[in-house]
Amino acid sequence: MKGQYFSFDVVVASLMFVLALVTLFSFWAYITQTSNQNLEFLRKEAIRISYLLISDSPNMGIIEDPLTHRLISLNGEVDKATIAERIRNANSTTRFCIQVDYFDPTTFTYSPLSDYVCKGKPLYTFYRGVRVVQSNYEFGTVLRIVLHAAQTG
Numbered sequence: 001m002k003g004q005y006f007s008f009d010v011v012v013a014s015l016m017f018v019l020a021l022v023t024l025f026s027f028w029a030y031i032t033q034t035s036n037q038n039l040e041f042l043r044k045e046a047i048r049i050s051y052l053l054i055s056d057s058p059n060m061g062i063i064e065d066p067l068t069h070r071l072i073s074l075n076g077e078v079d080k081a082t083i084a085e086r087i088r089n090a091n092s093t094t095r096f097c098i099q100v101d102y103f104d105p106t107t108f109t110y111s112p113l114s115d116y117v118c119k120g121k122p123l124y125t126f127y128r129g130v131r132v133v134q135s136n137y138e139f140g141t142v143l144r145i146v147l148h149a150a151q152t153g
Helices: 008-053 080-092
Strands: 063-065 096-104 109-112 122-134 137-149
Touching: 008 080, 008 096, 008 122, 008 137, 080 096, 096 122
Parallel strands: none
Antiparallel strands: 096 109, 096 137, 122 137
């Protein structure tokens, strides 16, 4: 049987190779579809949470005036204690850890808006424009709302 191109072992090996390729392609397609669905869920959840935070809701909203999108202020300064409490309220209603930072134009970096800082790798980041009042000086800035996996323990 020398020189035969279509011997039994070549046919079986070819079928196993094709079966392995089909299995690999099916697995890749499933993983891609699942990750896209997860990313879409995270995007929708981030938008929902940002709308809760960027509202004048008495429990979770960190906005004082819905028309100007001004952050809650007290005596001419951002009221970080109230904002921290409302971010904790928002954290308790979702399965994510929410961290809110604001862009500080004096240092050109993002600074935490409250003492509540999440640990671990961020899952999704969302940006919203707001206005901040500090020492009777009002300026526009960007909030960075970061969703992390929920903290346990």
